[in-house]
Amino acid sequence: MKSRDYITQIMSFVVFITIQLLFTRNMVIYGVAFNYIYVGFLLLLPFDTSRLLLLALGFTTGIFLDIFYDSLGIHAASAVAIMFVRPWWINIITPRGGYDDSPAPLLNQMGFQWFSTYAFPLIVIHHACLFYIEVGGGTHFWFSLTKVIFSSAFTFATLVILQYLFFEKRRRML
Amino acid sequence: MQRLFEFLYQYRAFFLFIFLEVVCSWLIVNYNRYQSAAFFNSSNALSGSIMAGTTATADYFRLGQVNQHLADENAQLRKQLLSTETKVMVVSDSSAIEKADSITRNQYTFYPAKVVNNSVRRYNNFLTLNKGLSDGIEVGMGVISAEGVVGKVRAVSEHYATVTSILHTNMSISARLQSSNTLCTVKWDGLDPTEAQVLYVPRHLKPQMGDTVSTSGFNAIYPESTPLGIITDIELGDSDAFYTITISLSTDFYTLSYVYVVKNHLLNERDSLETLSTVQDEE
Incomplete structure (x- = not known):
């Protein structure tokens, strides 16, 4: 990564965390749809980020969120889990041309179809870890499952809308 | 030996993953069991002030509701005051009653505090208050609102306190x-x-x-x-x-905005007495 990319990523971190803490922290629809938009920062990291760095960033972001949510370890565990799965999942869903001309998994570069195949399952994994660790296992299984499904849809929709609104249409990063 | 290092190096991402998940599990288990230091939760200075800032903005939109609550509480207190006044007139002056009365009257101190962060929708809910060590709040104190019980202080920093709400499944x-x-x-x-x-x-x-x-x-x-x-x-x-x-x-957690932290001045005396009697029983 060039130094300009580092600055972009730091800005991305600040923006996503700010949105999470100031706006979506208490945004809950019908008691089942929670919004954890901060995973957007982790999902939109460039393709060439090393696995170790991904895990470290996942852990740090998770702990940072946990401090605000008084749930030390829960967000961190979920974020580390998706950061571990991410490189493997990106490999599986490689499009025909490879990832040569696009530095990051962004909606405007990869297209909606690829982006949803990429992001939605990872968001589901993250939210599933989150809600099941929170209740401490299988108690209220169905209620937690409802929360996982609706929250994933909510987070995914927010992530897509944010990208349509604030990312340039060019096939270049930012 | 070199093969071992090569092996470790080759799967370093996997080992880091396992290590971080173990750290997280340790944190989750420990955090739920013990009352922790005030750093890794919402009462630390950074998160406390950020949340106080957001609440300050959001508060303008529910001033009416808060006023209504305070007015109701005032009415309630006036009613209580009237009833005590009548009682006092009935018993007139008996020094024994007065003494007993002054002990119970001064048993509790109530510190008013404002809720700067509150959640109701999660499985384990917490509140953050804008009062901390410097205002006399200590870990373990009870928190009540005008309507009823709210929770128990879990951690305090200099200016903020984290409260375990009764909407917490271990409470x-x-x-x-x-x-x-x-x-x-x-x-x-x-x-x-x-x-x-x-x-x-x-x-x-x-x-x-x-x-x-x-x-x-x-x-x-x-x-x-x-x-x-x-x-x-x-x-x-x-x-x-x-x-x-x-x-x-009885407490409406959706609209909770002002609470009282309760200090029981006789708590230490009572605890030490109870411990003492248990020890004597065992002997």
Whole structure:
């Protein structure tokens, strides 16, 4: 990564965390749809980020969120889990041309179809870890499952809308 | 040996993953068990001030509601004041009563505090208050609102405090049914933030719908008879030893904005006495 990319990523971190803490922290629809938009920062990291760095960033972001949510370890565990799965999942869903001309998994570069195949399952994994660790296992299984499904849809929709609104249409990063 | 290092290096991402997940599990388990230092939770200075800032903005949109609550509370207090005044006139001057009265009257100190962060929708909910060590708040104090019990202080920093709300699945409160004086336990089941469950009411009793459930005197951190809720549902299966009772909580956690932190001045005396008597029993 060039130094300009580092600055972009730091800005991305600040923006996503700010949105999470100031706006979506208490945004809950019908008691089942929670919004954890901060995973957007982790999902939109460039393709060439090393696995170790991904895990470290996942852990740090998770702990940072946990401090605000008084749930030390829960967000961190979920974020580390998706950061571990991410490189493997990106490999599986490689499009025909490879990832040569696009530095990051962004909606405007990869297209909606690829982006949803990429992001939605990872968001589901993250939210599933989150809600099941929170209740401490299988108690209220169905209620937690409802929360996982609706929250994933909510987070995914927010992530897509944010990208349509604030990312340039060019096939270049930012 | 070199093969081992090569192996470790080759799968370094996997090992880091395992290591981080173990750290997380350790944090989750420990954080839920112990009252931790005030750094890794919402009472630390950074998160406290950020949340205080957001609440300050959001507050403008619910000033009306807050005013209504405060006005109701004032009315309630006026009513109580009137009733005590009449009582005082009846007993007139008896120094013994006065002395006993002054001890109980000064047993509790109430510190008003503002809720700067509150959640009701999660499985384990916490509140953050804008008062901390410098205002006299300590870990373990009870927190009540004008309507009823709110929770218990879990961690404090210099200017903020984190409170475990009764909407936390590990929190249980010693309570009693007002009409029959039956001791029981109130616990939240993690689903509806307006309701809680009353446990351990034995089947030979007859709890009434609409009866008030309040804190028992065995509970040293809340003043006795602080309301918890009103019974809305009673069930008793054929083979159950205890009733399944649902109460609607008297504190409305959705609109909670001002609370009181309770300091019990006799807590230490009571605790040391109770410990002393247990020790003597064992000898």
